[in-house]
Each structure stands twice: as structure tokens, then as C-alpha cells.
Amino acid sequence: MSLEVPPMSLEIEAVYENGVLKPEKPLPLKEHERVTVSVKRQTSRIRQSAGLLRWTGDPEILRKIAEDRHVL
Numbered sequence: 001m002s003l004e005v006p007p008m009s010l011e012i013e014a015v016y017e018n019g020v021l022k023p024e025k026p027l028p029l030k031e032h033e034r035v036t037v038s039v040k041r042q043t044s045r046i047r048q049s050a051g052l053l054r055w056t057g058d059p060e061i062l063r064k065i066a067e068d069r070h071v072l
Helices: 045-052 059-067
Strands: 014-017 020-023
Touching: none
Parallel strands: none
Antiparallel strands: 014 020
8 A cells, every 4th residue: 555645836936046046945845855846936026016116217227226125
């Protein structure tokens, strides 16, 4: 009788440093467990929210406004 373990799928954030992907949080994996990795560049929160705000201007200007602590 063989019990199959259902495949696990995770989406995590990681940083690429010195040729190595470093997850921001520990992963629920066993040591030396093999996995398949898909990499997608992260879009900045400014670019993600520009469409929600119906911002039609330059995303760089919106970023500066969002990061300016004196605006709010």
C-alpha cells in the first residue's frame, strides 16, 4: 500500500544575493529536498497601485510622492 503525498505549492518572496536565492522566511522543506523553482521579478508596490489610483502620470513621480514622509 503506497501513500502518495500531495504536491505542495508555495509562493514566497526571496532576495537574489551573490548567486543565491535567499527566501525571506524559512521554508517547510526537508534538508536536501529537491524542488522546482519559477522566478518572477517583483513589481514595485508603486507600479501595482498606480492603476488602482487611476494615475496616468509618470510612475517615478508617484513613487517620490508615496515615499515623501512630509506629504501625509
